[in-house]
Amino acid sequence: MPSQMSRADCTVAVDLGTQGTKAALVTADGKLLGSAFVPSNLNRPAPGQVEQDPDEMFGSVVAAIRSAVDRSGVPPGRVAAIGIGGQMAGVLGIDENWHAVTPYDSWLDSRCEAAMPLIRDWGEEAFIGITGSPVTYAHGPKILWWRRERLEVYGAIAKFLVPSAYVAGRLAGLRAKDAYIDHTHLHFTGFADVRRMSWSDELLRAFGIDGDKMPTIVRPWDIVGGLTDTYAAMAGLLPGTPIAAGLGDTAAATLGAGIARPGLLFDVAGTASVLSCCTAEYRPDTEGKTLIYARSALPDLWTPLAYINGGGQCLAWYKRLTGLDYDELNALAEAVDPGCGGLTFIPHFGGRVCPNTPALRGSWSGLAWSHERGALFRAILESVAYEYKHYLGTLGRLVGQAAYEAVHVAGGGARSALFNRIKADALGIPYRPLQAEDTALMGAALVAGHGVGLFPDPAASAERFAAPGEAIQPDADRHRQYAAAASRYRRTVDGMQAVYASLDADE
Numbered sequence: 193m194p195s196q197m198s199r200a201d202c203t204v205a206v207d208l209g210t211q212g213t214k215a216a217l218v219t220a221d222g223k224l225l226g227s228a229f230v231p232s233n234l235n236r237p238a239p240g241q242v243e244q245d246p247d248e249m250f251g252s253v254v255a256a257i258r259s260a261v262d263r264s265g266v267p268p269g270r271v272a273a274i275g276i277g278g279q280m281a282g283v284l285g286i287d288e289n290w291h292a293v294t295p296y297d298s299w300l301d302s303r304c305e306a307a308m309p310l311i312r313d314w315g316e317e318a319f320i321g322i323t324g325s326p327v328t329y330a331h332g333p334k335i336l337w338w339r340r341e342r343l344e345v346y347g348a349i350a351k352f353l354v355p356s357a358y359v360a361g362r363l364a365g366l367r368a369k370d371a372y373i374d375h376t377h378l379h380f381t382g383f384a385d386v387r388r389m390s391w392s393d394e395l396l397r398a399f400g401i402d403g404d405k406m407p408t409i410v411r412p413w414d415i416v417g418g419l420t421d422t423y424a425a426m427a428g429l430l431p432g433t434p435i436a437a438g439l440g441d442t443a444a445a446t447l448g449a450g451i452a453r454p455g456l457l458f459d460v461a462g463t464a465s466v467l468s469c470c471t472a473e474y475r476p477d478t479e480g481k482t483l484i485y486a487r488s489a490l491p492d493l494w495t496p497l498a499y500i501n502g503g504g505q506c507l508a509w510y511k512r513l514t515g516l517d518y519d520e521l522n523a524l525a526e527a528v529d530p531g532c533g534g535l536t537f538i539p540h541f542g543g544r545v546c547p548n549t550p551a552l553r554g555s556w557s558g559l560a561w562s563h564e565r566g567a568l569f570r571a572i573l574e575s576v577a578y579e580y581k582h583y584l585g586t587l588g589r590l591v592g593q594a595a596y597e598a599v600h601v602a603g604g605g606a607r608s609a610l611f612n613r614i615k616a617d618a619l620g621i622p623y624r625p626l627q628a629e630d631t632a633l634m635g636a637a638l639v640a641g642h643g644v645g646l647f648p649d650p651a652a653s654a655e656r657f658a659a660p661g662e663a664i665q666p667d668a669d670r671h672r673q674y675a676a677a678a679s680r681y682r683r684t685v686d687g688m689q690a691v692y693a694s695l696d697a698d699e
Contacts, residue, residue: 200272203646204260204429205637206253207441207630208278208355210234210300210463213249214630215256217264217271218637220646222657224630226264230256234298242300246284246292246358253359254426261428273434274363274419275412275640277444277632278356281330281380285338285349285405288368290361293348297334304333305550307340311382314398317478322395324379324386324476324485328548332382336399351407356438363427364417364435371407372416376443378409379486386487387474412439412489413643413650436640439489442466442497444635445602447489449626450658452651454493455597459580459615459623461605465503465539467580468495475590481547482586489639490651496590498546498583503576504605506539506554510569522610524566525573530617530670531677534558536684537571539579544689546583551692557684573611577618577674578681584619600660602626609664617670618678624660631658 202225207214209232216227230252235243253276261268281299284292297304311319311327320326327333331352339346350368353361354377361370378384383401385392389409396403410416418432439447442460451458451470460466468486471494477483483496511518535558543550556571584596599621605611606625616623628634634657641647 199270200644201646202266202270202272203637203640204257204271204274205633205640206257206274206276206359207444207632207636208249208253208276208359209441210279210298213252213256214633215253215260216630216633217260217266218634220641222634222653224628224633225266226260226262227630227633228256228259228263230259234300235295240302242298243295244298246296249296249355250359250362254423257427257429268428268430268433271429271433272646273415273436273640273644274360275436275636275638276356276360276438277441277636278354278359278438280354280377280440280442281328283331283334283352283354284358285345285352286358286368286371287348288350290367292358294338294345296355297338299329301334302329302550304329304337307333307336310336310399316481319395320476320478320481322385322392323382324474326477326481326484326546326548328484328545330380330382335382335401339401349405352405353407354440356440357407360416360435360438363419363423365420366417370416372410372437373407374410374412374437374439375487376412376439376489379484384409386485410437412437412443412639415643434644436643438636439639441632442468443486443489443495444639445632446495446635447638447650447654448631448634448658449600449602450655450660451495451600452490452493452654457596457599457621459599459601460603461504461601461611462603463504464499464501465576465579465605466497466499467583468497469587469596470495471591473591477586477590480586480589482583483590484546489635496587498586500539500576500579501542501545503539503579504603506541506572507605509541510572514565516565518608521565521569522608524564525570526610528567528570530574530614530673532567532571532574533560533562534680535560535563535567535571536681537568537575538685538688539572539575549689549693552685552689553692555688573614574618574674574677575681577615578678580615581618581678582682596621598622598624598660598663600624600626600658602629602631604629612664616664616666618674620666620671622663622665624663627659627661
């Protein structure tokens with residue numbers, strides 16, 4: 193263990209993302225010091241395939257930690273622990289010596305779609321009841337793809353791992369017998385009983401998966417080892433620095449946003465548009481197949497969520513087409529009335545994820561001569577709000593939640609007062625932008641600090657660190673206007689889904 197532990201009052205937090213890796217030192221009062229970012233590469237070897245090199249991912253983490261430590265000026269003896277949050281729905285395989293024998297099969301990779309009918313034919317409702325998640329581009333179908341299509345590689349895999357565990361285990365010098373997965377990833381595994389926090393013998397047997405390839409299930413704050421001498425020198429830290437198991441990036445962001453008790457919602461207004469909430473009940477969405485019922489990092493809490501795969505990308509796409517910046521587009525959209533005069537935008541450019549309807553594509557409908565750039569941009573903003581409204585309706589049906597205290601919002605979209613106001617008005621719930629955008633780093637720091645006693649009450653610390661700003665209150669008149677527009681949006685999505693499904697069947 194590091195020396196001078198009495199002075200250890202910081203954690204190293206890592207967010208291992210799709211585009212790159214962020215790292216920072218987080219103080220005991222929740223301040224970020226010395227943040228750093230190292231970009232990563234996405235490899236696309238064939239249509240529908242998206243991979244990352246595990247060695248490159250690991251290298252990005254070591255480099256980001258070193259840069260953050262150097263920039264912070266914090267002596268290594270003040271670092272109490274390391275916590276890593278990472279991409280959730282992808283998976284990779286390692287051998288007995290913790291060497292990667294597959295690339296990282298990204299959450300963006302869709303080749304596993306061919307295996308999805310096997311699960312649906314077995315019984316998707318029963319599958320959702322056990323795992324908490326509808327069938328989607330996650331570990332279960334991916335593992336089935338490797339077993340069916342790359343049997344020799346599958347045979348060489350000792351354990352399947354998520355990125356945060358792969359990196360943490362390599363930093364600690366672990367071997368396959370020590371492999372683990374934390375409980376915030378379980379809903380995506382395809383073979384875990386998420387309520388019991390155990391592997392499901394029923395599902396493993398049903399799909400012919402070797403249970404020995406599944407890692408041990410742990411808690412995010414469990415200390416899995418200490419930093420090896422080699423990587424301590426590379427990262428600028430002390431050998432033996434404790435390493436927490438870590439957690440999924442969405443779980444980390446949700447915790448870091450202060451979503452630590454029922455009645456709060458969290459909007460990640462980023463590349464993907466994610467809405468999650470906090471509840472004490474497990475009520476999987478077996479009927480609507482829309483909500484993914486994930487475990488919170490915190491004990492006995494759940495954070496059901498749904499998302500638009502690329503909701504934020506739609507905004508960036510339109511910005512690029514017009515050549516305008518976001519301030520200019522927001523100003524144009526401000527002049528447009530709610531509902532955009534009947535204009536409706538569908539944001540599912542790459543297919544809808546929640547529920548999984550891959551044939552659906554993006555579109556505008558209801559175009560008139562009067563619609564100009566501001567209306568088209570506002571319609572994109574409103575489409576996200578309408579999707580969120582549908583998610584909340586599904587959640588209300590499942591858990592009977594009648595009212596929500598507030599929505600905490602982070603990500604690039606949180607900087608848009610117009611976007612926040614549209615969503616507050618459409619949902620009828622106050623919106624509170626967070627001062628810190630890097631809530632995933634804060635969540636990773638909280639579980640690491642909890643693991644070594646720095647944050648004895650992580651829920652209380654999370655709410656204190658989140659520091660949400662002044663609430664944007666919903667307007668009752670605009671809420672009524674959006675109710676009608678949201679209904680039109682749902683009818684449009686359902687109609688376009690049927691159109692694209694029929695086209696797909698004809699091909």
